[in-house]
Amino acid sequence: DGVLSPYYYLESCPLAEEIVRHTVEGALYQDPRIAAGLLRLHFHDCFVLGCDASVLLDDADGIVSEKNAVPNKNSLRGFEVIDFIKALLEEACPLTVSCADILAIAARDAVHLRGGPTWDVYLGRKDSLKAASISTTNQMIPAPNSSLEMLISNFKDHGLDIVDLVSLSGSHTIGRSRCVSFKDRIYGLPLNEEYDERRSIFFHILRSICPESGGDDKVVPLDSRTSRRFDNLYYINLLRGEGLLHSDNALASEEDAEESVLSLVWAYAEDQELFFQHYTESIIKMGNINVLTGIEGEVRHNCRFVNSYYH
Ligand code: HEM
Numbered sequence: 001d002g003v004l005s006p007y008y009y010l011e012s013c014p015l016a017e018e019i020v021r022h023t024v025e026g027a028l029y030q031d032p033r034i035a036a037g038l039l040r041l042h043f044h045d046c047f048v049l050g051c052d053a054s055v056l057l058d059d060a061d062g063i064v065s066e067k068n069a070v071p072n073k074n075s076l077r078g079f080e081v082i083d084f085i086k087a088l089l090e091e092a093c094p095l096t097v098s099c100a101d102i103l104a105i106a107a108r109d110a111v112h113l114r115g116g117p118t119w120d121v122y123l124g125r126k127d128s129l130k131a132a133s134i135s136t137t138n139q140m141i142p143a144p145n146s147s148l149e150m151l152i153s154n155f156k157d158h159g160l161d162i163v164d165l166v167s168l169s170g171s172h173t174i175g176r177s178r179c180v181s182f183k184d185r186i187y188g189l190p191l192n193e194e195y196d197e198r199r200s201i202f203f204h205i206l207r208s209i210c211p212e213s214g215g216d217d218k219v220v221p222l223d224s225r226t227s228r229r230f231d232n233l234y235y236i237n238l239l240r241g242e243g244l245l246h247s248d249n250a251l252a253s254e255e256d257a258e259e260s261v262l263s264l265v266w267a268y269a270e271d272q273e274l275f276f277q278h279y280t281e282s283i284i285k286m287g288n289i290n291v292l293t294g295i296e297g298e299v300r301h302n303c304r305f306v307n308s309y310y311h
């Protein structure tokens, strides 16, 4: 019901954003891919019950962790970084900065530190008192084999439109995917006339990394050109048929052909500034999904457990 504000912690925890930024920066020195992990955590939080840090809860009395759902298990990364940030913030300003806000700030910093845009994060989210069920979590997060129609309808269910879908999919400009998430695609069809020459080289490379059986947890960059830089090459890949996931390619495939979607892909491929501008607007919008404010929820002491767990 309440409204978020960039100045929410101005008086109660003036160093909050600095502490997050500093910690994310340190974590990236040790493991650059953590940027992708942190960005994805914010997404998987917001798409399940809203941006309320439900994704961070561990199994406990009355709580079945969302971490065990199909899209999350053996896949989400960065929990330790969030724990570390939270511990520092509990020193600086106890029970003040919510885990849901930490996720939103860390996602912003991760994008910026990889060369992407930056923006003011709207703050004041509270943390949930519960997690979603495994089946709800499976359902709310779009699957990598989704068709364009399914992606559009999934995003619509979260109050997000086609611009949000295409710009936020650009998050796949960084990070990696396990073979298991796209294997159907590279072994579904024989490598012959079905694909043009360039594409078949791309598929050969993927097949050489991901064997037909086994190797499910091996990883491949989502952006085959610049997987450590937050740039617009993701969209250039899509136009060449070299998106990694089925859901990436669905944005630019001839079969699905949704003109408004394809023209956005072209626009972002041609104009990185436009991509950054839309991305910023869309991720702020995503960060507003079903937020708890005011007396709703709580500020957790430990992001992995609701506060009543300690009583
Ligand atoms: C449009 C629908 C989307 C689908 C179907 C999708 C699916 C996936 C899948 C399957 C992976 C690989 C996971 C694995 O194999 O372990 C992945 C990785 C990733 N996704 Fe998405 N995603 C979508 C949208 C988004 C959005 C909106 C964001 C952020 C706002 C995002 C951020 C990321 C990042 C950063 C990674 C790399 C994670 C890492 O390297 O650890 N994705 N996504």
Ligand SMILES: [Ca+2]
Binding pocket: 044, 045, 046, 047, 048, 049, 050, 051, 052, 053, 054, 055
């Ligand atoms: Ca959530």
